[in-house]
Amino acid sequence: MTIDCFKKIIESTGEDISRPGLIDTPKRASDSFSFLTRGYHQNLEEIINNALFPSESREMVVVKDIELYSLCEHHLLPFIGKCHVAYIPNGRVLGLSKVARVVDMFARRLQIQENLVTQIAKTIEDVTGASGVAVIIEAKHMCMMMRGVEKQNSIMKTSAMLGCFRDQQATRNEFLFLLKD
Template structure:
């Protein structure tokens, strides 16, 4: 990857021997590995058996989970927050695991629409929840730094599964609690 970054820098007309760029190809390769580390994770590693028996059947929400991802179309960041809710049926997942699930999928080349669905489906699969709701709000550098250059635009996506899709009252409760 380091050699490819060096070639990109040469292709844009940069001098790789100037002091500020001497180690840039290696740093850029290391940064890209970090930004896409979700490819090297599995859901089993992320959850790490942190499922606990619970009699709760009330909505659980983890709100304002910051996320950093990379647009698969332009390789530019999108930055925002995720709100994840589920209604358990006999077991709950450790609180930090919800954020780790968000990170695992966000740290891959993505489109926000797919990221939202991946998180929802995975939380449902892991917990066996009666329903799952996920909303993501993010600013996309591909829209802010290039193209249309709209600085204040925010994209919102949602995925509603089970009772969050089928029951208007459940969806309304979720939406009111994340406001």
């Protein structure tokens, strides 16, 4: 059914769906859209896969520059950027790759960046029981670059600060300092 939907979209532009370059495009577009929105079909328990490990560390864990690709829920155009995640362990740490997988699970849904940053932070907090979580996303939005105001150099930054990152300025400052190159 999705293939037929993409066929109708292409035909609505006035294109000839039977021309050689477009014959298989509805299937490819359907497959691409399924891949780009695969976060709807992912399960947090499977993503984490028991990769929570006991740790006495109470020091900040930072995973910086996690690439992210998402689709704007308003225009179905991509936004592309990077995500920085930090947390203060409270008895257990999360496997490193799992942080990136959590980012991907939520990014690979129809989204707005303002919600994405909060979803990631709350999930890391819930999964780890951390005493604080901080998430910053920096992204370029094709809906702002390719249409509308057509501003090529604009970058949107959003943040979510939970627990000690919200309550303790020194903790927040340490995170922001660690993000500097």
